[in-house]
Amino acid sequence: MPFECDVITLFPEMFSAITQYGITGKACKNGIFQLVTWNPRDFTHNNHRTVDDDPYGGGPGMVMMAQPLEDSIIQAKTRQIKLGLKNTRVIYLSPQGKPLDHETAKMFSNLPGFILLCGRYEGIDERLIINQVDMELSIGDYVLSGGELAAMVLIDCIIRQMPGTLGDPESATQDSFVNGLLEHPHYTRPEQYKGDCVPEILMSGNHAHIRRWRLQQSLGRTWLKRPDLFELKFAQGMTGEEEILLEEFKKSYKSR
Numbered sequence: 001m002p003f004e005c006d007v008i009t010l011f012p013e014m015f016s017a018i019t020q021y022g023i024t025g026k027a028c029k030n031g032i033f034q035l036v037t038w039n040p041r042d043f044t045h046n047n048h049r050t051v052d053d054d055p056y057g058g059g060p061g062m063v064m065m066a067q068p069l070e071d072s073i074i075q076a077k078t079r080q081i082k083l084g085l086k087n088t089r090v091i092y093l094s095p096q097g098k099p100l101d102h103e104t105a106k107m108f109s110n111l112p113g114f115i116l117l118c119g120r121y122e123g124i125d126e127r128l129i130i131n132q133v134d135m136e137l138s139i140g141d142y143v144l145s146g147g148e149l150a151a152m153v154l155i156d157c158i159i160r161q162m163p164g165t166l167g168d169p170e171s172a173t174q175d176s177f178v179n180g181l182l183e184h185p186h187y188t189r190p191e192q193y194k195g196d197c198v199p200e201i202l203m204s205g206n207h208a209h210i211r212r213w214r215l216q217q218s219l220g221r222t223w224l225k226r227p228d229l230f231e232l233k234f235a236q237g238m239t240g241e242e243e244i245l246l247e248e249f250k251k252s253y254k255s256r
């Protein structure tokens with residue numbers, strides 16, 4: 001059964017970016033996920049199909065009204081229930097939500113589906129969030145103009161985790177963050193590019209040495225680029241092999 005994704009959005013066309021292109025486009029065509037959009041404008045009770053209004057208390061911008069959003073959520077839930085999915089979670093993409101990370105994406109990839117709510121303008125009437133939203137999710141500490149790009153980021157990183165999405169299923173297991181570290185560097189042909197050579201070890205055919213080199217690079221670049229991740233990963237200490245590899249990396253880094 002496909003991962004069932006219902007999205008509430010004022011801009012349904014934007015989602016062709018993930019349903020028609022690349023890895024996610026292929027996954028959609030192959031039935032790994034299904035995406036259905038609901039436009040709150042179709043659930044308004046006024047001639048102008050207005051979905052927003054002035055903020056109480058004054059201030060800049062407009063606020064999305066609760067009723068068209070609630071009716072959209074009801075339709076999305078009804079569709080999911082008809083497919084046999086119960087208690088589908090409603091997730092509001094919001095800069096005020098829990099930061100999205102690999103673990104959260106992995107958790108979602110084990111669910112049968114979800115309903116995503118994309119805000120626009122200054123955001124959504126708080127009463128809708130309190131009564132209808134199960135979780136708020138942020139893709140970073142910055143403000144986007146709308147929740148659509150955030151929803152697509154979320155869907156993409158979830159679909160990547162699903163069996164059958166990637167040509168080689170091992171790719172997803174070796175990506176950055178999967179084991180708490182950044183991934184090792186990659187090289188491809190030609191062997192020499194503008195005077196820079198591919199590290200010899202990668203052409204040695206010795207898989208044990210290649211594994212050790214890759215682990216060392218992974219440890220080293222996490223230590224260098226993401227000390228926060230490094231601390232988290234090794235809060236309980238490192239293995240003997242990891243300690244040796246990192247020390248070697250640090251020495252060669254300092255002598256550069």
Ligand SMILES: C[S@@+](CC[C@H](N)C(=O)[O-])C[C@H]1O[C@@H](n2cnc3c(N)ncnc32)[C@H](O)[C@@H]1O
Nearest residue numbers: 093094095119122123138139143144146147150
């Ligand atoms: C202009 S923003 C509203 C921001 C809101 N006034 C605030 O400061 O918290 C409009 C919509 O974009 C989406 N959005 C903006 N930044 C986001 C982020 N970092 N992660 C997820 N969604 C975001 C949300 O759906 C939000 O309702």
